[in-house]
Amino acid sequence: MSTLEKTPSAGPGSAPRRGPDLAKVTGDLLRSRELAVLVVLLLLVVVATVKSDGFLSGDSWRDLLLTPSILLLLAAGQMLVIITRNVDLSVGSTLGITAYAAGDLMSSGSSPWVAALGAVALGALLGAVNGVIIAFGRVPALVITLGTMLAFRGILLHWAGSDRVNAGEMDPGFLDLGTAQVLTIPVLTIISLVVVVAVGYYLRTSRGGRELYAIGSDPDAAALFGLPIRRRVLGAFIASGALAGLAGVFWATRYGGVSSNAGEGIELQAVAAAVIGGVAIFGGSGSVWGAAIGAFLLVTIDRVLPILGVPDFYQQAVVGALIIGAIVLDRVLASRAERRLAVEREVAP
Amino acid sequence: MSTPTIDRAVDERTYASYARPLLWRLVATREFAVFALLAIVYVYARGSIVGFDGPLTIYFLFLESAPIMLLALPMTLIIITGEIDLSVASTMALTGAMLGIAYTKWDLPFLAAVGVAIVVGLLCGLVNGFLVAYLKLPSLAVTVGTLALFRGLAEGFLGTESISGFPERWTDLLKDRIGGDSSYPLFVIPLAVLAIAFGVLLHFTTFGRGVYEIGLNDEAARFTGVDIARTKLILFMLAGGVAALAGIYQSLYTVARGDSAVNLELQVIAAVLLGGVSIFGGRGSLPGVLAGVLLIAVINSAMRLDGVRGEVTEIVIGCLLVASVIAPTLLTWISGLVPGRVPRPAAPPSVGTTPEPPASGGSSLKS
């Protein structure tokens, strides 16, 4: 790192730097995963626009922005959990239950507000179930959320049966929200982005946010520092559940109907979005911006592949290749940095 | 090579092989609990669920759950090393698709198509194994990636198409029964052979000893000369190869489709963990896993016969999985609550046990 100055009194320029200077900022940006993924995303959009005239206009533009809104929420929640060195595989099932709950509440006459709040609260409750077991039982999140994924889905199937909530049973104003736009930007997307910004703000500026990173970075050291590990991990799972609940509400309004298989398999997409966006699967590093851009990229690939002449059946394959590419890249960069440090140490004394 | 030995008078101390009698060693294990649960559920189902003792129950129980049984075998070894493979179900779909394509589109003889499928499965395992063992990437992230990759390839190759029409000689063979009319399908025989092979590999070979050591303490395993990377590569390739067998089976039993066996990997992992394998690695046994797989299969078929819809089974399995993981923690916690069992020594009388936190919170300097 160029910022590490080990020789004291090397002249007037060696005082600790006050502000980040331009060269450093540019260097950091070029090295940042967020930017790299964003560039790929923009390239995809540009190529798609060149190949297909209507890509950035009308319904196509709206869908481009609207479709990622659900995955954005899930990726933000997943990211909160992953930075604590955990994972939440139950979000797809939570989304299904809460979407159905929201629809069911409305079809039995509740107002859309009550339905939405109820769904978010239910999501938070399901997240709390995961969080309590994992934080207080000290058991691996992967297994527990795998179990609750099956259990929550089972509860939904039992509850809904072959029944589905149809558009006709829901509040028309609620359904309009699914396609409403402000300045050509869909309202759902705006809400999702606000959530992402709120999560990012929390992670950056609050004690709790910084402690989440610390816990994932080195759990033993976190215990040694006396950080409230259980409370923070529980909080991350509740947040993940609540965001999945909100995503459930979005699902109901976006698709105008909920069946019992809503959100099946989407948990792996949420994990994938976070990993592609540079969130380390073993905790401690990554940003919600990366996860959000990763979510946009995943959904956009899905739409762009057919335009590029790739049958959209291959979408998953491209996603898989991206995930693997991302983690291999991380490993290569990390080992290069390590080697450089070893050489520096050799030269320094 | 000279062999240094110690000539000191050898103490005639004899070492017992086991600290506890055989019965105790068999009963006081997690595996035994799973076997007991399996027996209870089975006996209960035979006694009170109408039709469970019918001739077709066992037959279909095996046919339906054969892929899970197959995939659970290599998965057990992988989880014991502390890794995980989420891509097995996708590999299964991909190999099934390759079987169909090789047989119908390339017009290869059936056995050659089977060969193609198995090679593809091994290649899938090679990809996982190389990334995990040699690039030392976390298997969870790698196999989430290959889960999507292999599934995407299967769906890309087949689209919405489903391929059937494999030679009847083979599809019939699959559905034949042992001895012509018993309630066990013929397929159970190769399944049992494979299960025994994996059991021997895990419990009676030096390779298997290494698998446990890697899971318990990979650093010590390395100091002992276990080739960790090679072991993991072999395991992931075995998983790929067995997934190919499962894919071939599934294609013959039903049809080859790009979206077959979706989410099956999670059921496989659930069965393995239920069978007593620790997700942290190092603990578990193959008999326990077989009991876990059968337990899930029996619950499934009993509930279906009882008219309970499949979703309740999911709830039961999910809860069993959670319970099986938190049970040890819960037991320690409960035993910690019992007075007198707390291993915390009493403080000497001269010392107050409650610390006196200074009100200033450590900011005063003068003492």
Place this chain on the structure above:
Amino acid sequence: MVLELADVRKSFGAVQALRSGSLRVEAGSIHALIGENGAGKSTLVKIVAGVHRRDGGTFRFRGDDVDFGSTADSKGSGIAVIYQEPTLFPDLSVTENVFMGRMPLGAGRRVDRAAMHTEVEGLFQRLGVHIDPRRPARGLSIADQQIIEIAKAISLDAALLVMDEPTAALSGVEVDRLFAVARSLRDEGRALVFISHRFDEVFDLCDTVTVMRDGAYIGTHQIAETTVPALVAEMVGREVADLFPKTEAAIGDVVLSVEGLTSAGVFRDVSFDVRAGEIVALAGLVGAGRSEIARAVFGIDRYDRGTVRLDGANVRPGRPTVAIRAGMAFVPEDRRQQGLVVDSSVAHNVAGVIRTRLSRLGLISTAAENKAVRPWASRLEVKTNALDMPATTMSGGNQQKVVIAKWLATEPRLLIIDEPTRGIDVGTKSEVHRLLSELAGQGLAVLMISSELPEVLGMADRVLVVCEGRITAELDRSEATPETVMAAATGTTPDRIHLEHDTEMVQEVTA
């Protein structure tokens, strides 16, 4: 009196780490705590820090009886501890590491970054270092990490500051800076406890010194009233007499030959031979690179340049399996992490390396393993109820016997043994020494790494002293004395450490 510990005891399972620890530290003083590895210093420090709870004894802080249940408790009471190993969060910034767990909040309950950066910059200025407080801690050198630990401790405004070998990774200039800060803290009236293996530092910095040995308090002296030989004698005690000195053995041909071994940033140009029947010791301070050299020879770590030959044949680097097949055995320093699979049974551990030889047609049975294990277990007098007991249940000495048994079962040509007697009781210690001596007598080549001076001097035919990754001295049995080894290990000249040749201890050691 800020800190008062009297007759503090602590056991971990069967191992008594602290038999009777005592320490009295006054405000406005720097107190050195010295003793060999395993003397119980670190355990004592961890009790003060709230990491462990004592089993018994008195613990008073600022006049109050205390019993810290967590590190947060001790921190809250005004105790700051700097450990040997820095505990930083690699993904967080330097500033956040300094303030983790107690970040100041500004407007709107936001973390006040500006205030934190200002304070950290102030701290770094005082310490005279230039580290960007905004950069992540990942990739910082050990020295810089240590500086951050020190800044953290100072910012805690603690009444008592404990430093566990803070200088091990620091360069000369950095050590001087640290000492200047320590003195200014003392002059502010705080109490400091300084743990070090370097006598020059102890005499340079400290006011009083307490010596510990074998988990017990030995004595406290004013620095001005004591001398290095007196302290060394106290540290070593009568132990020297208990050692089983190596018997003369016929030295044979070269077994291990290492030439120009270099690993960037760890060690460089390391060359030495070990002959059959010979015990060669690698001596030096903790962190000098001794264990790393051994790991590279055995193939655990890769190296950049150089060759390793066993019986004249090149050993392929980076492959322990190859080294084992060539005839090397390696008893590593960390028994519980590297030497044993502690959750595995005694039989599986002892048969761990030789099981390929025990298998028939690729199959191995418990019976075959037990049969092969029994003679080795009984020769080493391993104490266990049954062969299927997990190694976790055993004492440190017994575990060490299991590790040695596992390697002797391979019938090696060369035994590398890292800290052969660390953390084991005195009785087993002398058993291990007798065993090593016997093995050498039978023609085994032994490369021993030890931080215990009496062990080095008593056991080794030749001593190679490692300092900062290089071999700085090669001493014959007749040349090796506490002063020559210490001088080479600390990179000072022998006359700076005034050891008197005629002390009783030295006579015993070199006899």
